[in-house]
Amino acid sequence: MGDLLGTGLLGANPDEIVICDSTTVDFYRLASAALEARPGRRFIVTDRANFPTDRYVLEGLARDRDRAIAWLDPDPIDGPTVDDVAAALEAHPDDVALVTLSHVNYRSAAIADLHSITELGHAAGALVLWDLSHSAGSVPVGLAEHGVDLAVGCTYKYLNGGPGAPAYLYIRSELQAELRNPIQGWFGQADQFEMGQGFRPMAGIGGWLTGTPGILGLAAAEEGIRVSVEAGIDAIRAKGIALTEYAIALHDARLAPLGFSLGSPREAARRGSHVSVRRSDARGLTQALIEAGVVPDFRAPDSIRLGLSPLSTGFTEVARGIGTLARLAGGPAAGA
Amino acid sequence: MGDLLGTGLLGANPDEIVICDSTTVDFYRLASAALEARPGRRFIVTDRANFPTDRYVLEGLARDRDRAIAWLDPDPIDGPTVDDVAAALEAHPDDVALVTLSHVNYRSAAIADLHSITELGHAAGALVLWDLSHSAGSVPVGLAEHGVDLAVGCTYKYLNGGPGAPAYLYIRSELQAELRNPIQGWFGQADQFEMGQGFRPMAGIGGWLTGTPGILGLAAAEEGIRVSVEAGIDAIRAKGIALTEYAIALHDARLAPLGFSLGSPREAARRGSHVSVRRSDARGLTQALIEAGVVPDFRAPDSIRLGLSPLSTGFTEVARGIGTLARLAGGPAAGA
Numbered sequence: 001m002g003d004l005l006g007t008g009l010l011g012a013n014p015d016e017i018v019i020c021d022s023t024t025v026d027f028y029r030l031a032s033a034a035l036e037a038r039p040g041r042r043f044i045v046t047d048r049a050n051f052p053t054d055r056y057v058l059e060g061l062a063r064d065r066d067r068a069i070a071w072l073d074p075d076p077i078d079g080p081t082v083d084d085v086a087a088a089l090e091a092h093p094d095d096v097a098l099v100t101l102s103h104v105n106y107r108s109a110a111i112a113d114l115h116s117i118t119e120l121g122h123a124a125g126a127l128v129l130w131d132l133s134h135s136a137g138s139v140p141v142g143l144a145e146h147g148v149d150l151a152v153g154c155t156y157k158y159l160n161g162g163p164g165a166p167a168y169l170y171i172r173s174e175l176q177a178e179l180r181n182p183i184q185g186w187f188g189q190a191d192q193f194e195m196g197q198g199f200r201p202m203a204g205i206g207g208w209l210t211g212t213p214g215i216l217g218l219a220a221a222e223e224g225i226r227v228s229v230e231a232g233i234d235a236i237r238a239k240g241i242a243l244t245e246y247a248i249a250l251h252d253a254r255l256a257p258l259g260f261s262l263g264s265p266r267e268a269a270r271r272g273s274h275v276s277v278r279r280s281d282a283r284g285l286t287q288a289l290i291e292a293g294v295v296p297d298f299r300a301p302d303s304i305r306l307g308l309s310p311l312s313t314g315f316t317e318v319a320r321g322i323g324t325l326a327r328l329a330g331g332p333a334a335g336a
Numbered sequence: 337m338g339d340l341l342g343t344g345l346l347g348a349n350p351d352e353i354v355i356c357d358s359t360t361v362d363f364y365r366l367a368s369a370a371l372e373a374r375p376g377r378r379f380i381v382t383d384r385a386n387f388p389t390d391r392y393v394l395e396g397l398a399r400d401r402d403r404a405i406a407w408l409d410p411d412p413i414d415g416p417t418v419d420d421v422a423a424a425l426e427a428h429p430d431d432v433a434l435v436t437l438s439h440v441n442y443r444s445a446a447i448a449d450l451h452s453i454t455e456l457g458h459a460a461g462a463l464v465l466w467d468l469s470h471s472a473g474s475v476p477v478g479l480a481e482h483g484v485d486l487a488v489g490c491t492y493k494y495l496n497g498g499p500g501a502p503a504y505l506y507i508r509s510e511l512q513a514e515l516r517n518p519i520q521g522w523f524g525q526a527d528q529f530e531m532g533q534g535f536r537p538m539a540g541i542g543g544w545l546t547g548t549p550g551i552l553g554l555a556a557a558e559e560g561i562r563v564s565v566e567a568g569i570d571a572i573r574a575k576g577i578a579l580t581e582y583a584i585a586l587h588d589a590r591l592a593p594l595g596f597s598l599g600s601p602r603e604a605a606r607r608g609s610h611v612s613v614r615r616s617d618a619r620g621l622t623q624a625l626i627e628a629g630v631v632p633d634f635r636a637p638d639s640i641r642l643g644l645s646p647l648s649t650g651f652t653e654v655a656r657g658i659g660t661l662a663r664l665a666g667g668p669a670a671g672a
Contacts, residue, residue, distance in 0.1 A: 022547030024521035025361055036400075048533060053522035053547055056535035060520035064372075156548065164550035184396035185360035186389035194636050197384060199392035211358030211389055212492065214500035216552040300530050 001222055002205065005159075005168060008229035010132065010151075011142040015204045016170050019155070019221065020187075020213045023133055023167040024053045026152040029208070030169060031058060031098060033179040034127040034150060035065050038097035041126070045088045045099045047072035047080045051106045054131055058100070067097065077263060078270070079110035085117050089124040096126040103141065104134035104272035107299045109244075109264045111139065111272055115146045122147070127175075133157055136168075137228045138240050138273035138310065149175055158236075158273065158309055159228055161221035169208055176204060185210030231311060239310040240273035247275045247306060247318050254326040263303045273310060276303040279329065288328045294321045337558055338541065341495075341504060344565035346468065346487075347478040351540045352506055355491070355557065356523075356549045359469055359503040360389045362488040365544070366505060367394060367434060369515040370463040370486060371401050374433035377462070381424045381435045383408035383416045387442045390467055394436070403433065413599060414606070415446035421453050425460040432462045439477065440470035440608035443635045445580075445600045447475065447608055451482045458483070463511075469493055472504075473564045474576050474609035474646065485511055494572075494609065494645055495564060497557035505544055512540060521546035567647060575646040576609035583611045583642060583654050590662040599639045609646060612639040615665065624664045630657045 002019050006012030020026070031044070044058055048071050062069050070088045074080040080101055089096055099121040101112050114130060121128035129150040135141055137158030143151060151170040155161035171179060184199045186192055187209035191200070201207030228236065244264070251262055255277055263276030279285065279302060286298035297305040306321060307313075338355050342348030356362070367380070380394055384407050398405050406424045410416040416437055425432055435457040437448050450466060457464035465486040471477055473494030479487060487506040491497035507515060520535045522528055523545035527536070537543030564572065580600070587598055591613055599612030615621065615638060622634035633641040642657060643649075 021361060022357065022521070022550075024523075024547030025357060025519060028519045028546075051522075052525065052528075052531045055533070056520040056522060056525060059535050060518060064518060154548075162552060164548040164552075164554075166550065167547070182396060182400060183361060183364045184392040185358070186387075186392060187360075189388065189392060192388075193634075195388045196636070197391070199395050210364075211360030211503070212490075212500040214358075214502065214550050214553040216498060216500075216556060217550040218500075220552060298529070300532070 001218065001225070002168065004229060005136070005225050006170065009137055009141070009225070009233050010170070011140065011144055012170055013144050013173060016143070016173055017168050018205045018208050019166050019168045019218065020209050021167055022164070023131070023152055023154045024057060026167045026169040027054055027131065028057045028061070029182055030129055030150045030152060030171070031061055031100065032182045034098045034129060035061060035067060037179055038127060041095050041097035043068055043070045043092045043096045045070045045072065045085060045096055045126070047074050047084070047101060049074055049076060049079060049105060049107065050102055051131060051133065054100065054102070070096070077108045077110060078265060079105045079108060079112055082113050082116045082120065085120055089120060089126070094125060096124055098129060099126050100129040100131070102131040102134065104139065106134050107263070107303055107305065108276055109134070109272040109274045111135070111270050114141070114148065118146050118148055134272055134274070137236065139237055140233050143170060148172065155221040155224060157307070159221060160224035160309070160311065161217065164217070165221045166214060166217045171205060171208065181208050183210045187211060187213070227311060236310045240308065241268045243308040243310060243313060243315065243318060244268070244271060244273060244275050246315055247308060247322060250319065250322040251275070251277055254322060254331060255329070258326065258329045258331050260329070274305055274307045276305045278302045285325065285328060289325060292324050292328065294324050296321070337554065337561070338504065340565060341472070341561050342506065345473055345561070345569050346506070347476065347480055348506055349480050349509060352479070352509055353504050354541045354544050355502050355504045355554065356545050357503055358500070359467070359488055359490045360393060362503045362505040363390055363467065364393045364397070365518055366465055366486045366488060366507070367397055367436065368518045370434045370465060371397060371403060373515055374463060377431050377433035379404055379406045379428045379432045381406045381408065381421060381432055381462070383410050383420070383437060385410055385412060385415060385441060385443065386438055387467060387469065390436065390438070406432070413444045413446060414601060415441045415444060415448055418449050418452045418456065421456055425456060425462070430461060432460055434465060435462050436465040436467070438467040438470065440475065442470050443599070443639055443641065444612055445470070445608040445610045447471070447606055450477070450484065454482050454484055470608055470610070473572065475573055476569050479506060484508065491557040491560060493643070495557060496560035496645070496647065497553065500553070501557045502550060502553045507541060507544065517544050519546050523547060523549070563647060572646045576644065577604045579644040579646060579649060579651065579654060580604070580607060580609060580611050582651055583644060583658060586655065586658040587611070587613055590658060590667060591665070594662065594665045594667050596665070610641055610643045612641045614638045621661065621664055625661060628660050628664065630660050
């Protein structure tokens, strides 16, 4: 099932992805292993706009492993650039152990330059870890093509595995023998049901399993992954672009006159499959939208995030959702 | 839902149990936090008959945190005794950080003396962590009554949550402020949906959540916990004793003459709700039983474990299961 996701949607090689635990636990395990693999280096590079669980995990690791975080403060819409990362690496020469960012920003949907940032990290001697939660199943990733070291993500968002669906963890084949799993669980043991003395990890990515995977969650995630692979990532991406272009056109026509501004990049190539719109009363508007049957996410301080999942969202739904928002925000009645 | 399990079945106080992740991940987090809380002490006491994932996690922690394991080698049927633990504590005076055992042994079903071992550990200045996977929902535990510090377990076995169902983690109220969660996830953040800068854990046991809990798994576990609470742990325990007494009587009458021996304690008070029977060809017999529609577990090297879940197993099933085993093992045909 890891291979279905990895080779079918993420551009990984076989035996590089395993599905288990939560994004938080998998992120902790990979970041922890990366720090252990770069013992002489003090800094972790990430950005303040990164998803909260990634930031909180890194703060805990920095505390427990005597490391420090070199925080980037990127543009809130465009996200961290290659120049931002280059500056951080230059500020701490030969002292960065790990660079870790989200591929698609959870708030603005900005796509980071995965290829160039991975190259930069490698040139500086760091390992590079990507969070794919908002890109897997919505935009092509190309893990092998871009030489990515490490990645994690959830099957909740575009893979339709449902809330709290199991996460996944990717380790480039060449690194698998070098990195050590900090949580040595019985599902990673080579001869699991011998239950013998002494942990000996299974060869390959299977050694990164921990405890018994949740079968109910895996069953749902498997179906979500299967239909995404069947649709094909290129077709999914094309529809994602069309949906978000349409949402932005509707924003410009109906929301901008009411004082909204766009919280996502305008250039389709720089944007994933969600769109954020901003106004100072976004919190109350989100609540009103949910009561009217349109379910977005509020993202502090002023964003309404509209998740447009290519497999399940139609154009009429985009029109209805934004029409409802325009009406609630004081515009003419929907359909008027 | 943690409180339903904690106060309804485990004798915990409110706000001492949270349900999330796997037993392996929760065990790692508590053992890791316990070591951090006893920085000057080198040893972890556990037994070689402990469940594999507990042993493997401890080996990883000992490696990463520069600690050592003081292994107990208890009797394979009776499990670790108070004297075994006392001897290990005396061998390493003021140098044991953590004592951790399973309350009910996964193979023999032996019940460890939770009260006395917890007292011994405290007298030696150690923290004590119990794995309740094979006792929760089958025998009374009494966490508050016995002053237990830390516990973990699964909802898979007697709580009927299904394979890979979410695990739980218990921290005595008085310890919650002292211990630090090594995996700081966004579900443990005090103001989670502000998604602000800097991890500030929720007060109480909620700060030990990590990532998004798996909702499908929780829904199944909740139902399993609810029916167990409704039945009541005393009634469950009474039926568990009756089922295992019956299984042992059948073993003596039908299996012992065929060369089997009992792999569980004969005294009901010293035994949980499963029974192991031993013969050198147990592996092949387990396979034959499964093909005949009776599903036990093989446990190396020579045990067939019969799990008798009080809520769902009837006496006629015990008779049929052991009758089938007797027939497959060369005895007279079942019913003869």
